[in-house]
Amino acid sequence: MLTQFAFEKQLQNLTQSSGNPTYLLAVSGGADSMVLAYLFNELQGSGYKFQVAHINYKLRGEDSDSDQKVVEDFCYKNNIKFHLYEVSEKDEQPENSIQLWARELRYRFFREIQEKENLDFLVTGHHLNDQLETFIINLSKASGINGLGGIPANKNNILRPLLNFSKEEIYQFAEENNINFREDISNKKSDYLRNKIRNELVPKLSETNDQFLENFKKSISFLNQTKDFVTHQIQIIEKNLSVFNKEHKILSKEKLAQESDFVQFEILKKYGFNRTEEIHKIFSAENGSSFFSEDYHLTVDREGLILKIKNFSKEINPEIILVENFDSHQDQTSINIKNYIEDGKSFSWIFDTDKLQFPLYLRKQKDGDEFYPSGFSGKKKVSKFFRDEKLSALTKEKIWILCDAKDHILGIVPLRQDRRSEAEVNTQKTTTVQWIEEQPIL
Numbered sequence: 414m415l416t417q418f419a420f421e422k423q424l425q426n427l428t429q430s431s432g433n434p435t436y437l438l439a440v441s442g443g444a445d446s447m448v449l450a451y452l453f454n455e456l457q458g459s460g461y462k463f464q465v466a467h468i469n470y471k472l473r474g475e476d477s478d479s480d481q482k483v484v485e486d487f488c489y490k491n492n493i494k495f496h497l498y499e500v501s502e503k504d505e506q507p508e509n510s511i512q513l514w515a516r517e518l519r520y521r522f523f524r525e526i527q528e529k530e531n532l533d534f535l536v537t538g539h540h541l542n543d544q545l546e547t548f549i550i551n552l553s554k555a556s557g558i559n560g561l562g563g564i565p566a567n568k569n570n571i572l573r574p575l576l577n578f579s580k581e582e583i584y585q586f587a588e589e590n591n592i593n594f595r596e597d598i599s600n601k602k603s604d605y606l607r608n609k610i611r612n613e614l615v616p617k618l619s620e621t622n623d624q625f626l627e628n629f630k631k632s633i634s635f636l637n638q639t640k641d642f643v644t645h646q647i648q649i650i651e652k653n654l655s656v657f658n659k660e661h662k663i664l665s666k667e668k669l670a671q672e673s674d675f676v677q678f679e680i681l682k683k684y685g686f687n688r689t690e691e692i693h694k695i696f697s698a699e700n701g702s703s704f705f706s707e708d709y710h711l712t713v714d715r716e717g718l719i720l721k722i723k724n725f726s727k728e729i730n731p732e733i734i735l736v737e738n739f740d741s742h743q744d745q746t747s748i749n750i751k752n753y754i755e756d757g758k759s760f761s762w763i764f765d766t767d768k769l770q771f772p773l774y775l776r777k778q779k780d781g782d783e784f785y786p787s788g789f790s791g792k793k794k795v796s797k798f799f800r801d802e803k804l805s806a807l808t809k810e811k812i813w814i815l816c817d818a819k820d821h822i823l824g825i826v827p828l829r830q831d832r833r834s835e836a837e838v839n840t841q842k843t844t845t846v847q848w849i850e851e852q853p854i855l
Contacts, residue, residue: 414582415448415575415578415582415583415585415586416586417452417455419578420452420574420575421452421456421459423574423575423577424572424574427566427567427572427574428534428567428572433460433461433462434533434534435462435463435464435530435531435532435533435534436453436461436462436463436464436532436533436534436535436536436572437463437464437465437466437496437523437526437527437530437532437534437535437536438450438453438463438464438465438466438536439466439519439523439535439536439537439538440465440466440467440484440487440538441467441468441480441484441538441597442467442479442480442481442483442484442594442595443480443538443594443595443596443597444580444583444584444587444592444594444596445538445539445540445575445580445583446484446537446538446594447483447484447487447587447592447593447594448538448575448583448586448587448592448594449536449537449538449574449575450465450484450487450488450493451487451587451590451592453536454491454493457491463493463532463536464493464494464495464496464526464530464532465484465487465488465493465494465495465496466495466496466497466498466522466523466526467480467481467484467485467495467496467497467498468497468498468499468500468515468518468519468522469481469497469498469499469500470500470515471499471500471501472500472511472599473597473598473599476595476597476598479595480595480597481497483593483594483595485497486593487593494530496522496526498518498519498522500518504518512605523535533570534570534571534572535570535571535572536571536572536573536574537571537572537573538573538575539564539573539575539576540575540576540578540579540580540583541575541576541577541578541579541580541626541629541630542579542580542611542615542626543564543576544563544564544576544629544630544633545615545618545626545629546607546610546611546615547563547564548561548563548629548633549610549614549615550606550607550610551563558636558639558640558643559640561636562633562636562637562640563633563636563637564576577630579626600612643679647676647679647680650672650676650680651664651680653668654668654669656716656717661719661720661721661807662719662720663714663716663717663718663719663720663807664680664717664718664720665717665718666696666713666717666718667717669696669718670696674689674692677692677696678692681695684706684708684709684711684720685706685707685708685709686704686706686709686711691704695711695713695718698713699713700713700714700715700805700806701713701714701806705723708722708723709721709722709723710722710723712806712807714805714806714807715803715805716805716806716807719806719807731776731777732774732775732776733753733754733774733775733776733813734772734773734774735748735750735753735772735773735774735775735815735846743842744841744842744843745842745843745844745845746766746843746844746845747844747845747847748773748844748845748846748847749847749848749849750775750813750826750846750847750848751848751849751850753775754775754813754826754848756811757826757827757848758827758848759827759847759848759849759850760826760827760847760848761845761846761847761848761849762815762823762824762830762835762845762846762847763835763836763840763843763844763845764823764834764835764836764843764844764845764846765834765835765836765837765840765842765843766842766843766844767842768833768834769817769823769834769844770817770818770819770821771817771818772817772818773815773816773817773818773823773844773846774815774816775813775814775815775816775826776813776814776816777812777813777814778795778796778799778809778812778814781794782794782795782796782814782822783795783822784798784822784824784825784829784831785831785832785833786798786825786829786830786831786832787829787830787831787832787835788829788832789832795814795822795825798825798828798829799812802828812825812826812828813826814826815846817834821833821834823846824846826848827848
């Protein structure tokens with residue numbers, strides 16, 4: 414039963430705050446939102462601070478203006494700060510998808526007020542009947558356990574403290590407390606799916622059992638507990654098949670392939686790969702194949718499924734200059750690139766200084782790169798060299814290419830030197846490029 418005490422207890426359970434949070438109420442003028450405003454107003458003496466926001470969509474002529482007046486009068490009477498947004502031509506109302514347009518518009522308006530007024534929570538008047546309608550809609554969409562869990566009572570700092578109370582309880586509370594509200598006549602029309610479910614399906618379901626809504630509330634609670642349990646188990650599974658390094662997360666493709674389609678979907682959807690057909694392609698793709706979601710880049714590799722946040726590891730300096738000012742009078746020059754690349758492998762290449770164009774620098778691979786690998790005849794594309802060496806995608810990303818001022822490749826660090834500028838036995842001036850650990854001074 415909806416009472417002031419039951420409401421306050423529900424609100425406290427949702428916020429779990431030891432301080433004094435502030436609230437923005439979304440109030441349309443209907444019974445549910447006006448009851449919400451009344452309940453909050455009764456809490457003002459207990460230190461609850463809140464403001465009210467209303468949107469006049471101008472869709473129902475005088476009815477829309479009357480809705481606004483009910484909310485505005487209530488706020489004026491009770492000294493509550495009132496925020497109004499009146500839809501105009503600049504809002505470019507679409508010919509279809511009115512509901513989606515209206516939802517995006519109001520939540521944008523609410524966020525702007527919250528930011529401006531520094532309000533912690535947005536509060537809406539969604540109730541148990543709304544929960545049932547959403548459940549049926551999601552059931553028809555095969556949305557899985559997350560969808561069947563219904564409308565969250567607290568998510569992204571949006572609170573819905575009336576979710577456990579039915580529309581009938583809200584009407585009864587409004588009547589007992591003489592709360593003025595407006596009925597939206599358009600809700601009686603079954604032209605939208607939600608209205609059709611509300612007006613035609615829910616009444617028939619309620620006829621099957623006097624306790625139908627109460628039992629549904631219990632079922633939703635069980636479903637959400639199940640969802641929490643499943644989410645925890647998925648986290649454990651993902652942790653057991655994950656490897657991390659400084660920049661990437663790698664999922665074991667072999668282990669993940671052994672899991673059920675459900676587990677694969679639940680893990681990969683976190684990274685934006687939420688289409689079943691795409692997930693099947695990921696597991697059948699060749700090594701080196703790439704897939705992109707809104708935020709992630711997934712590469713199929715021998716080491717597993719490599720996940721990177723887009724633009725996460727862009728080099729601030731994609732080129733590393735090794736020798737800026739070269740002394741041509743020196744017979745021997747030595748460059749230890751460990752001073753520039755800490756994570757490397759030992760190598761040492763000796764070049765004929767007269768064949769080099771300074772400055773020398775390091776860069777990453779580019780499309781079309783070719784070089785003349787030492788110990789082989791002819792030239793080879795760098796991409797083919799990588800394939801022949803059977804380098805993983807992750808290893809290839811760590812490879813640096815040594816070049817001179819004319820962008821001639823001098824070697825693939827640390828794997829192979831280019832033979833064109835190698836020093837010979839009788840070379841007088843040499844430049845050594847190497848990666849060696851500095852020996853401590855004893």
